Amino acid sequence: MRGRKRFVNRQTLRAALAALTAIGAVLMIGVPTATADELPQSEAQPRTxxxxxxxxxxxxxxxxxxxxxxxxxxxxxxxxxxxxxxxxxxxxxxxxxxxxxxxxxxxxxxxxxxxxxxxxxxxxxxxxxxxxxxxxxxxxxxxxxxxxxxxxxxxxxxxxxxxxxxxxxxxxxxxxxxxxxxxxxxxxxxxxxxxxxxxxxxxxxxxxxxxxxxxxxxxxxxxxxLGTGTTTTSTSSMTEDTVLDVPQLSQEIHRGEYPEFDNGGEAWCSPTSSSMVLGYWKKGPTSADLQSVTAPNGDPQVDWAAMHTYDFAYEGAGNWPFNTAYSASFGLKSFVTRMPSLAEAETYIAAGIPLVVSVAFTRAELPQAGYSTNGHLLVIVGFTAAGDVIVNDPYSPTNQDVRRIYPRANFERVWLNGSNGTAYVTLPQGHPLPGEASPVSPTTPTDSDPATPEPSPAGPTALAVQQNPVPSAGAEDQQGVPSSSVTAGDQPQQLAQTGSDLAAWRAAAAVATGVTLAGLFTAMIGRHRNMRRRARGR
Known part of the structure; x- marks a missing residue:
């Protein structure tokens, strides 16, 4: 696996050292440490x-x-x-x-x-x-x-x-x-x-x-x-399958491309995920931008994204705020945040907003994925009626294999424990966030981007497949390349389980709890503070 390893905090490390010393063991860097669920409940601290x-x-x-x-x-x-x-x-x-x-x-x-x-x-x-x-x-x-x-x-x-x-x-x-x-x-x-x-x-x-x-x-x-303690599966509010029409893009078809930008493939999960969300909003590099890009297997917008999110000190394209800044360069609003549960993620899907999220897991923790990773980015595109998570997972051999369903309990645990619930939120200017009123009218397209009108806000009504709210104007004009994605209905799906309790966001959360807070959310769940540096690319 590539990317940065998860780091435990110093107090946990000192405790582990003491225990190992007591039994004459030798501490090896990279040896797995106790998970949140293995900690005594008396040591649990809330995540906020x-x-x-x-x-x-x-x-x-x-x-x-x-x-x-x-x-x-x-x-x-x-x-x-x-x-x-x-x-x-x-x-x-x-x-x-x-x-x-x-x-x-x-x-x-x-x-x-x-x-x-x-x-x-x-x-x-x-x-x-x-x-x-x-x-x-x-x-x-x-x-x-x-x-x-x-x-x-x-x-x-x-x-x-x-x-x-x-x-x-x-x-x-x-x-x-x-x-x-x-x-x-x-x-x-x-x-x-x-x-x-x-x-x-x-x-x-x-x-x-x-x-x-x-x-x-x-x-x-x-x-x-970064709290400690058991991660409790949240309760889902879903009543029917809801899927946003997010293009499906594989990072793996770019393996070996542009060695100077980390060689494609497993290193490009973050720019591939960002490209999927940009495609959903009908934004991204133009045909002229992509003329000089060499992508033998197609989807040159992913290569472009990797180049333009590349952190020359980190030597990779997995810098979180660099990815949101890149998305914002196309006239969108984009930022990194952290969420307390999948229940909150459901409110974004209901608002028509896909989420790029960071996860880390072993094969045992998320066996449905078929791989393990010390850090990976993928896109939450919807939920089943039972509350299981529908994702576009770029670590797939082809674009057609990207759409998957993961069990709610497993996925929530590897998201919260793997990155403290980290998510990229990307949306057009004026598009309402969960709990916000819809704008009076859609944003007028700018002169600099006449071929890509701002999307109309997606309503909160769940659909079996919720179409991209952007009026179709031709993928070639809007993203520089024809869409190579397939619909959710064409993909094999895996069965899962369920769980979650609904958390609000920003002012919505504040109103629900009787607290008036402008421009912020505060959320509490249990979680092990198991991370100093996070892995960024699989």
Whole structure:
């Protein structure tokens, strides 16, 4: 298996070391540790997640702006008088000469998490014309009022015209101190140093003298406590089979393609999953974009996605916020969050929103998959009437084999225990999230993308196969390649079991519990804090 291994927390590791030492055993790195379900219930701690986003003029006005303004599109952009200048030498560029940039920053309000969090992930949506880029950062405040340092969570540019000035997008290695560490895209608090508040910062950069209009339309933070204890199967609210018409794409047909971008195949689960969701929304690279892509077995949009989500420090295409930033570059809204259960995932399917989720499992934990993985991304596209999970699993030999059904109890466990319920949420601007009212009218297509009108919001009514809500305008025009997917009805399905209790999201959850919370969700379930760095590609 490729990708990063799951890591246990330091307290669990110390306990394991002590136990092994007592019996004269030798600790081997990579030997499986106890799962959440094997821990004594007296040691169980609740898992909690908190999500906060800023994505409107009203939201951005609450933060501190230096050299940036809120433009007519309700996005952050550099002013004619940026905050200052800085130099940056791209460590992956051939020339490695420092370039001078004009800069501006937006710093979010301090956000109270509501519990002691052990980690945090920052997402951003940005428009970065050639030569421009954005840097995201976060810091946390401890219960005693002291702050961590600012940690860099990503340096992002959507383009790859390096000769014209694009930087190589990258995470930043080597960020570790007494307060915590950054593992590619996730801040992990040091044991005994949890954070109770967080704050995000984005810096917009353009070359001195350039007129390019770099902008940011969304900044979000999801903070979590990776709990311990038994993962209880949630209760399903499904009453009939519901399947979103998400294109089926296999990562395996790309095996061996583009070695410089991690060689396709098992390494490309995340960009393949992102491409499926983009295809559902009729978004993605154009035919002109894909003319230079070599994909002998078809679906060159997957190769394009792998190139444009590739993290040059991590040396892979599995950086979570890089994938959501890539999806957002096509005019969508996209972010990384964490969910407490499949019951919450059901509310997204009901709202017409497929989810890319991260799982990790052994063959025994999810035998229906037929493989094991220390980290894998796939797409939840629906649920059966019994509550079992219908997925597009890109780790399949062909596109026709991608659609599968996994048992609810097994899948929920490997999702929550494998990644703390991590999900990519991607949707058009104006499309309602679960619990939000529908917009008055669909978003008008932009002049820059006349062939891809925004989809009409999908209604909450479940259908045996819920069609893509986007009006058909020809896959060749909208995605650059003809669709090679097949319908759900053409696929063999596996039987499963069931379970779950319905959790709301954001304001919907707040109203249900009598708490008024804007732009965040808080959810509690039991889970073992078994992860420091997560695997990203199978």
């Amino acid at each position: 997640a908190d999500f906060q986003a800023w994505d409107s003029a009203a939201d951005f006005s609450l933060g501190e702006r230096k050299g940036v303004e809120i433009d007519r599109n309700e996005t952050l952009s550099l002013t004619s008088m940026p905050e200052g200048r800085t130099s940056y030498a791209d460590p992956f560029a051939d020339h490695r000469a420092a370039v001078e940039y004009e800069t501006g920053t937006w710093t979010s309000p301090v956000h109270d998490i509501g519990f002691e969090a052990s980690d945090a992930i920052v997402s951003w949506n940005a428009t970065t014309p050639t030569g421009t880029w954005v840097q995201s950062e976060m810091r946390g405040r401890h219960a005693d009022g002291t702050w961590t340092d600012w940690f860099v969570m990503g340096r992002w540019a959507s383009g790859m015209d390096f000769a014209a000035g694009d930087i190589h997008r990258t995470s930043v290695d080597g960020q570790s101190n007494a307060d915590g560490d950054v593992y590619t895209d996730t801040f992990s608090a040091a044991d005994g140093r949890p954070i109770v508040s967080d704050q995000a910062r984005v810096t917009l950069l353009r070359p001195v003298g350039a007129l390019a209009d770099v902008s940011v339309s969304l900044v979000s933070v999801v903070a979590s406590r």
